[in-house]
Amino acid sequence: MKRPRLRKASKRLSCHKRYKIQKKIREHHRKVRREAKKRGRKKPKKDPSVPGAAPFKEALLREAEQRRQRLEELQQKQKLDRQKELEKRRKLDAKKNAAKIEEQTEGTEPTKSEANTKEVLHKKSKKSLHSELEKVIEASDVILEVLDARDPMGCRCPQLEQAITCSGGDKKLVLVLNKIDLVPKENLEKWLDCLKKEFPTVAFKSSTLTTDRTMREHFSRKRARIDLSRNTECFGSECLLKLLQEHCRTQDKAIQVGLVGFPNVGKSSIINSIKKNRVCNAGLGRGLTKCMQVVRIDKKMKMLDSPSIVADRANSTLTLALRSIIDDGRSGSIDVVEAVDAVLNHCSKQQVMMFYSIPDFRNTEEFLTLLAQKRGMLKKGGVPDIENIAKLLLSDWTGAKISYHSQPPGSQMLPPYLTEDKIAEMQKGFNLKKLEEENNTTVQALKYPSPASSIVFQSAGMTNGKIQENKVVGEASQWESLETSEEEEEDDFMETDEQDSMAEEEEEEEEDVKEESKIGMTRKAELGKQQARQATSENKLAESGCDSSLSLSLDKSAGEDDAYDFNTDYV
Ligand SMILES: Nc1nc2c(ncn2[C@@H]2O[C@H](COP(=O)(O)OP(=O)(O)OP(=O)(O)O)[C@@H](O)[C@H]2O)c(=O)[nH]1
CATH class of the missing domain: 1.10.1580 (Conserved Hypothetical Protein Ylqf; Chain: A; domain 2)
Known part of the structure; x- marks a missing residue:
């Protein structure tokens, strides 16, 4: 009997058809990949895991598991913190809104007592920043006034200089000309010649890329091949340290060195450069430092970082x-x-x-x-x-990039509060000859922008600052309570709680400023008045020098409430 033949369909294809199918598949895969790339989602990397033959495989796996758990816990904690922060902010907003609605429903002008309380609040919040700065000045034996080399005159605060030079105590004032890498060499030399006639002056270039421990790890992991030497190098720190250490030796006691100046002049960067570590918060934003920070330099020296001086509104x-x-x-x-x-x-x-x-x-x-x-x-x-x-x-x-320069004054006139005696008093205890030599070495070591590439800038002269009078110079009575423990001070930044409260205070301040404008004083009129007041106070200053009564703060409120009298407080 003949077996029936099973007819199976053949799988054979013509080459033309096979190639066509393969081409279609390739195109499809390409399309899928392109779309995934567009969505920014990459194929998750396959975990290579620990090979079976590896020694200590068990231990390694256990370690990895522990690491994963720690990471999860950290993420959970961060999430909770964020939620708390949000909650806090929401509450604050709700409070503000409630206050606004209350005001709108009443629809009346604030009463005199309300205005008074607001004024008090406003002053209080302003004082918090001032008082931190004053704490620094009060606690310091040597005060470094940090100046931006691009506009040194604009960074000088006559109120601060006067308060220190007329203190009668043995506080010293030293000028630190920072950011010298941003001005032409000839200009820098002129400024050094000009400033050293008044106070000991140190030329300085901070390192703008100081790293803390975590950043160092990050860089080493990424194996960054960028040349960071220009940013990380610091010039003038040895000169400054030698000057201070020598002064310390002549005094035969441990000293505190306070860094003060207007926003962004580089106070925190100088401390970071000296410590070769990011111990203070430094950056492009103005007013990053919100409270005093103590950093131990050596057994006999501590440096105090301060919030910036608040510029008077009557300035140009x-x-x-x-x-x-x-x-x-x-x-x-x-x-x-x-x-x-x-x-x-x-x-x-x-x-x-x-x-x-x-x-x-x-x-x-x-x-x-x-x-x-x-x-x-x-x-x-x-x-x-x-x-x-x-x-x-x-x-x-x-900030840290633009190169511009201003010219020192042609004929140098001493400010009214500086006499030859005062200059000699400020320079006593410092080895000025050595300082000049060290400054020369610093100047020679750096690379500068050419005069043609640096923008020519006209300075507006010294900047009037607001400094609270009677606290500026006095006995360092609060010093013990201010000092943080040495371990903490090494690498701790400002407490977040403190920052929060400062932020709240600033918000209050803003609100109060808005309130002031509501009450109806136009800014132009106010400025006009303030400028007139400034002119008269400057005249007074010129007439009577240090011994006369002088208002440190030139704005209205300061004129009325904070009038400063050196006769009673300093002399
Ligand atoms: N090019 C250059 N930039 C600098 C130098 N010193 C500081 N900077 C930069 O200037 C900016 C301000 O520096 P900070 O140290 O935060 O200044 P600060 O005076 O502490 O600022 P506040 O916190 O506002 O008081 C930062 O971006 C620094 O990188 C310097 O010598 N050269």
Whole structure:
């Protein structure tokens, strides 16, 4: 019998068909990969795991498991912290809204007592920053006034210098000319010659990239091949340390050295450079340091970082633009666009155009628009973000990059509070000859921008600061209570709680400023009055020198309440 034949369909294909199918598959895979890339999702890396033949495999796996658990716990903790923070902020907002609604429903002018309490609150919050600075001045034996080498005169505060030189105690004032890498060499030498006639002056270049332990680990893991030597190198720290240590030896006691100055001059960076570690919070933002921080340098020396001096509102627009803290679209009491306008009006337009690679512009708004477009800082619908670009430009001018320089005054006149005797008193105990030699070595060691590439800038002169009078110079009675434990001070930053309370205080301050404007005093009128008051007080200062009564703070409130009398408090 014939077996029935099973007919199986053949799988054979023509080559043409087979290649066509393979091509389709390849195209499909490519498409899937492209789409995944667009969505930014990469294929998760396969865990290679520990090979079976590896010694101590068990121990390794256990360790990995423990690490994973620790990470999870940390993430959980961070999540909880974030939630707490949010809750806190929400409560604060709710409080504010409730207060606003209350005011609206009442619809009446605040009563006199309310206004008074607000005024008191406003002063209190301002005082918190002041008092931190005063603590530093009070506790210091040597005060380093940090100046930005690009505008040294603009960084000097006559109120501070006067308070220290007229203190009658043995506090010393030393000028530290920081950021010398951003000015031409000839200009730096001129400024050193000019400043050393008044106070001992140290030329300094901070390292702008000081790393803490975690950052170092990060860099070593990433095996960064970028040359960071320019940023990490510091010049002048040896000179400064030698000067202070020698002074320490002549005094035969341990000393505290306070660093004071206007925002962003580099106070924290100097301490970080000396410690070769990121022990203080430093960065581009103005007013990062909010409270005093003690850093131990050696057995006999401690350095105190301080919050910046608050610039008086009666200062010129240019001064406020560069020396006050930028907040909420305002720099001091002026708008950020006004501030940029003042800066641009005090330097060469051609050089600014070259530096920012911007074509000719008619006014500051146009300049900011062009710059925003160039840097892609646009809001919804392609509208240039003028406010933020203005803020960015202002922080450029006090930050770490732009090279500009101002000229020292042609004929050097001593400020009224400085006499030859006072100068000699301030210089006593320092080896000035050695300081000059060390400064020369620092100057020779650095690379500088050429005069042609550095923007020429016209300084507005010294900046009036607000310093609370009767606390500035006195016995260091609170010193013991202020000092943090040595282990803590080495690497601890400001407590977050403290920062929170400061932030709340600042918010209160802002609100109060708004209230002031509600009450109806126009800013221009106020400025006019303040300038008149400043002129009269300067006249007084010129007439009577140090011994006369002098108001340190030139604004209205200070004029009335904080009038300072050296006769009663200092002499
Ligand atoms: N190029 C250059 N940049 C510096 C130098 N010193 C400080 N900077 C930069 O200037 C900026 C401000 O430095 P900070 O140390 O935070 O200044 P600060 O005076 O402590 O600032 P506040 O916290 O506002 O008081 C940072 O971006 C630093 O990197 C320097 O010598 N050269």
